[in-house]
Amino acid sequence: MIVYILRRMVQSFLVLLAVSLVVFMAVYAVGDPIELLVSAEASDADRQVMIKRLGLDLPVWLQYWSFLTRAFQGDLGTSFVHGIPAIELIVQRFPATFELVVVAIGLTCLLGIPLGLVAGLFNDKPLGRGLMGGSVLGFSLPNFWQGMMLILMFAVWLQWLPSSGRGDTVNVLGVPLSLLTADGWSHVMLPAINLALGNIALVLRLTATGVMEAKTQEYVKFARAKGISERRILTRHILRNILIPVVTVIGMEFGTLIAYSTITETVFAWPGMGKLLIDSIYKLDRPVVVAYVMLVTFIFVMINLLVDLAYAVLDPRVQLQEAQ
Template structure:
């Protein structure tokens, strides 16, 4: 166990270091933020002073090593635009993104498990064919189009739900959240649905394929021969088998949504991390972009480790060393 975690720790550090090099040099090689930050009427002396204050007068390799040294102490830099530490800026947007992602993953899981099981266990029925056809449509449509259609239907035509923003929030556990106000929940519905749709259809197809394959396995046939009820076979054998790939998808997609829910947050003007990233790219706020990518990479590394541990817990054949018994 100890050697496994040490190996993963070394791999994680190597990944973070490689990502830092690629992202830093890529971001710092595009555009000139001074052109956006300095007003046209500023003098040459004021312009040079700002360049020096931001450290942009140093060679890019020197800027990178300065960034790396500061990052080891938890300092990922200061935003060019907002003038505050980027870590606090990003973490300030994290609660809005987290509540959106958590609700969308819960929605996707709750909907996909029964639909996927039904489609996999009854592949020739008409409802199953409708479900599988719906997954193709849901996965094919782009997120921005689905978001605009949701706004058009539920906000413009029906007038049931608000179009954008986070709504009324309250403080819980030291964070602002929309989960405990009626207005906040109304604002959550549309972006949650937009994020949940692609993950729902992905998991429905995954669960359906797993359930259909599991019904052909010898242990399921043996259970049927013993006279065990169909419901118990599904609950104790088939469901347990298909939970393994579902856990993988949930873990990976959770990290992906936290990191890259940019389209949904932009369409619905949701004040989360994704919208911050888009705004920072437009404003050439380099420290925010680099720090964002580094923090999301760290999130992916942690999620992957958690998924590996859950794999071992769900399937005793999986060893922590990565092999099979």
């Protein structure tokens, strides 16, 4: 297991190196940040001073090498716009995004798996067919339109929930958390539901498909013939065997939501990393964009590793194969 983890860490390092090169070159090729950072009335001398201060006078390969050497020391650059380290700016926004994603994934697990079990067990009944048919909406509705409809219904018409912002927060060890206040929960629900709907549909269909396949297997028929209760068959035989693909999808979607919650955060004015990324792209704040992509890539890599390790817990055969 230790050898496997070390091998994955080496692979992760190579992935991060490749991503850093591609993203740095792509960001370098888009626009000129000096046009946005320096006033149109500024003199050429002032422009040259700004260019030199930001290191934009160096060749692109030398800029990348400078970025790499600083990155190995934990420095991913300084924001052109805000004048503070890019990683510090991202970390300030991370708690808001993390809370939003945790609530969205929680809703996905609490609703997607049980509804998928029902849809799979009653796939030949109107209830099962209705759940499977309704899940298609989760894949079909555009995320931004879906968010605006949630705002229109629950914030404008019913006035049950606020439409934007993060609400009241409580500092815990210097980290502002909104899930510890009632106002924070009221603010997080709409954007979390917007993020969760597509994943609920995905997990529902995946779980239902697994249940429909598993309940026809011989081990389930044998367990039923032995007189084992239906609840035990469902929890110990069916659910345990279908959890591996479900855990995989949930783990991948967790990383995906952290990286790509930009639309939801923009629609609901949620002060997280996604909104910071959009603002940084508009302002050509290159260090923040590169640091953001590097951070979410690292998160993806770590989540993939944790999902692989979870296989060994859910399926003993993975351990046996690894030990050989």
